[in-house]
Amino acid sequence: MKYRSLGSLTVSAIGLGGMPMSVQGRKDRETSIATIHAALDAGVTLIDTADAYHLHADEVGHNEELIAEALASYGGATDDVLVATKGGHLRPGDGSWTKDGSAKHLREAAQASAKRLGVEQIGLYQFHRPDPDVPFEESIGALKDLLDEGLIGLAGVSNTDVDQIRQANDILGGRLASVQNQFSPAFRSSEDELRLCAELGIAFLPWSPLGGITNAGGLGDKFAPFAEVAKERGVSPQVVCLAWELALADVVVPIPGASRPETITDSTTAPDLELSSDEMDRLNAAGS
Numbered sequence: 001m002k003y004r005s006l007g008s009l010t011v012s013a014i015g016l017g018g019m020p021m022s023v024q025g026r027k028d029r030e031t032s033i034a035t036i037h038a039a040l041d042a043g044v045t046l047i048d049t050a051d052a053y054h055l056h057a058d059e060v061g062h063n064e065e066l067i068a069e070a071l072a073s074y075g076g077a078t079d080d081v082l083v084a085t086k087g088g089h090l091r092p093g094d095g096s097w098t099k100d101g102s103a104k105h106l107r108e109a110a111q112a113s114a115k116r117l118g119v120e121q122i123g124l125y126q127f128h129r130p131d132p133d134v135p136f137e138e139s140i141g142a143l144k145d146l147l148d149e150g151l152i153g154l155a156g157v158s159n160t161d162v163d164q165i166r167q168a169n170d171i172l173g174g175r176l177a178s179v180q181n182q183f184s185p186a187f188r189s190s191e192d193e194l195r196l197c198a199e200l201g202i203a204f205l206p207w208s209p210l211g212g213i214t215n216a217g218g219l220g221d222k223f224a225p226f227a228e229v230a231k232e233r234g235v236s237p238q239v240v241c242l243a244w245e246l247a248l249a250d251v252v253v254p255i256p257g258a259s260r261p262e263t264i265t266d267s268t269t270a271p272d273l274e275l276s277s278d279e280m281d282r283l284n285a286a287g288s
């Protein structure tokens with residue numbers, strides 16, 4: 001495994017996205033625990049989750065609880081694993097995603113997440129998505145308070161634009177540790193945010209880095225150069241995709257989702273794939 005910086009910490013260059021284990025199409029608990037254990041076996045030290053990764057209204061934190069259970073039952077050491085959770089999104093249970101970016105909600109949500117994760121301090125807490133009904137300053141101000149009080153170790157934002165990233169970093173006194181935005185061959189519109197993160201030295205965590213739960217398997221069919229390079233190098237198109245993202249800037253830490261051990265095990269080999277500039281040109285052209 002290779003490593004990258006995230007705030008003051010060092011994390012594996014590939015993280016595990018927990019969402020597929022808790023939303024539509026999720027597998028049984030045993031398979032999910034085995035998936036998290038497979039990630040740990042492969043050297044993953046960053047696991048991304050959110051209180052909103054669940055299906056039904058009465059199971060808020062389903063994914064956080066799975067991760068806590070998997071870490072507790074893992075045979076090896078887990079002290080160096082950073083669990084990154086989020087607050088500010090809610091799932092009332094009808095399939096919709098609602099928002100609450102108020103300071104009151106974020107504080108209560110972070111307290112509840114810490115309890116589910118079984119920690120006194122959440123490693124990385126990310127504001128899930130700006131709430132148009134709440135001033136952005138209020139939401140980030142809440143993160144700042146949580147950081148100052150020590151309930152969270154690092155603060156991040158998600159689904160933010162260039163102006164919001166700068167504003168969040170200012171409010172946090174230069175302590176914005178990470179930005180999590182959608183980025184994949186199919187979705188390149190966060191390139192400006194990625195570049196800003198590279199300039200400021202803030203970790204950029206592409207979400208749905210393979211195109212999302214339903215499209216990830218067909219990545220090579222949709223973007224032929226990814227399949228071609230994969231064939232030439234004897235790896236999967238998904239590994240080529242993650243290696244391509246890693247090569248875009250050294251602040252990038254992809255968090256591919258998985259609900260099966262095989263897929264996360266495959267994804268963790270991406271940092272070993274060094275792409276040539278010719279291959280990067282072909283892949284860059286495919287994604288534009």
Ligand SMILES: NC(=O)c1ccc[n+]([C@@H]2O[C@H](COP(=O)([O-])OP(=O)(O)OC[C@H]3O[C@@H](n4cnc5c(N)ncnc54)[C@H](OP(=O)(O)O)[C@@H]3O)[C@@H](O)[C@H]2O)c1
Pocket residue numbers: 016017018019020048049128129158159180181206207208209210211212213214216217236238239255256257258259260261263264266267
């Ligand atoms: N901040 C946000 O608003 C936001 C939004 C969406 C997602 N996220 C985060 O980002 C993470 C990743 O996004 P995502 O899960 O939506 O999409 P994704 O990572 O693009 O795709 C996930 C799917 O990719 C498949 N996969 C993973 N590695 C593979 C490989 N090597 N070969 C073939 N298939 C592979 C998995 O299949 P199996 O299920 O069969 O293992 C999984 O279902 C999420 O899990 C979540 O933590 C954040």
